[in-house]
Amino acid sequence: MLDLAVAYHALSLMAQPQVLMVIIGSALYGLFVGSMPGLTATMAAALLVPVTFFMDPVPALAAMVTMEAMAIFSGDIPATLIRIPGTPSSAAYVEDSYSLTKQGKASYVLGVDVTFSVIGGIMGSVILILLAPKLAEVALKFSSFEYFWLACFGLSCSIMVSSGSTTKALLSLIIGLLINSVGMDITLGYPRFTFGIMDLLSGFSFIPAMIGMFGMAEIMRNVVMHESKIGPIVVQTGNIFKGMFALIRQYWRQVVRSGLIGTAIGILPGAGADIAAWVTYGVAKRFSKNPEKYGTGHIEGILNATTANNASLGGAWVPALVFGIPGDSITAIIIGVLYMKNLRPGPGIFERSPEIIYTVYMTFILANLLLIPFGWAAIKVVTKVLRVPRNLLYPVILIFCSVGAYAINNTNFDVLVMLGLGVLAYFMEMNGIPVAPAILGMVLGNLLEESFMQSMMKAEWDLLAFFHRPIAAFLGCLVFAVWLSPLCISMIKKRFARNGT
DSSP: OOOHHHHHHHHHHHTSHHHHHHHHHHHHHHHHHHHSTTOOHHHHHHHHHHHHTTSOHHHHHHHHHHHHHHHHHHTHHHHHHHSOOSSGGGGGGHHHHHHHHHTTOHHHHHHHHHHHHHHHHHHHHHHHHHHHHHHHHHHTTOOHHHHHHHHHHHHHHHHHTOSSOHHHHHHHHHHHHHHHTOEEOTTTOOEESOTTOGGGGGOOOHHHHHIIIIIIHHHHHHHHTTGGGSOOOOOOOTTTTTTHHHHHHHHHHHHHHHHHHHHHHHHSTTOOHHHHHHHHHHHHHHTOSOGGGTTSSOHHHHHHHHHHHHHHHHHHHHHHHHHSOOSSHHHHHHHHHHHHTTOOOSTTHHHHOHHHHHHHHHHHHHHHHHHHHHHHHHHHHHHHHTTSOHHHHHHHHHHHHHHHHHHHHTOHHHHHHHHHHHHHHHHHHHTTOOSHHHHHHHHHHHHHHHHHHHHHHHHTSOGGGGGTSHHHHHHHHHHHHHHHHHHHHHHHHHHHHHHHO
16 A cells, blocks of 8 residues: 555655756656667666766666656657667567658657557556565566566567568568577577677677668668658657547557556566567557558557557566566666665565655656657657758768667677678568568577576476476467467368358
8 A cells, every 4th residue: 555654755855856857857868868779778777877876866766767768768759750769669660650651640650659658657657556566476486487488479479560471570580580599509608600700709789780670771771772862751740649539549458458568578577678569569460450550550559569668667667676686677777776875675675765665656657747748849859850851861870870889889890780780681671571570589589598498407308397387388378379370260261261152
């Protein structure tokens, strides 16, 4: 139950002018980082840590919460306008977003991004407030067996989200898994596919790869096909919220489902917003009345996925606060901030420092509400920049992509990775092979391999052990149901066709 006295104390702490100034500054910082391809929310959190050295606990945590919410949303802006996801979580629905932009509906898509980011963020926050300890207990029951099936389900989603040939989508997924396998073997520590190149020992960094496969490929396509001769992108941002209430009424059931899925995935240690977006997008397509429209510019997929990736932010704080186990890479950094401020995470923090916990709760709510005016302002600024003709804009974008790729590890090798995988993605697209499954293969490849090898060693290579635990058995059956569903649907359609004739 909520303690009103503690809540009032927390509100008075958060209402101090210096805390509000920190929140505003962090919001602007998060919006900038998220909208710049390559500058991830995790990087933003890491760069913010030194600044929190000089802050009290309340403003330090408020800064982290606000920055995170803003950065995850603002990654949708370049994804929509120039087909380059600002953050990995925006990659799941970049094709739908950009397809609608080419149809002249960029303002509509951006309105959906803002509106449903706020809805998802508040849903995750409410669940965090009401159910944090109990949900964390469920998350801790996940072992390597459950994570293996979760990775399998996520990879299955990469096939489901593809709007083209299933065979080509599967080929793309295999390409992504092969790219992810480069580097040191997770289990044996033996180099794989490195060919004696030292830079390959750590594998391909995901962010440069994503920038290349989306950003570089898009630039190359525009240059080769002379699309840069067309006029600049023009987006009317006067009323980006027009029609949003109608969408909420139409899709409220899907939104609730996506918020719950996103929060649940966020609670799982190590999952995060990007996996939440991919899984939710796949689930939404599977249960959609118009699955064939996904990937071609369907607003349903966008609003489901953007609800989920913002809802996952609140979920990731559940294991971080209750057990000191990070839900994603950002909360891993935040746990360090908690220790730095002598706030040891764990069940006792709710008794030792309840006002701090309540401040985090309120900041989540405030940050998501601030997303409405701040998000609108960010969209207005970015779309004004994009009024520059594309033949002048793309070289600038290429510079930002190169800087973003270099900034991950401060190596020229990552810039070469961006260029090389950009060329690969360009030829994939020219031959009708979708890029999205390859990206998801790179996201979930490590989780799949690591959880499988750990499970095999625990079970002494007994495959039936993957069904011994109740949750693992349920997830395994769910995965098999997904795999078999196309065959079942095909058989049902054939039977109805025969009966009809």
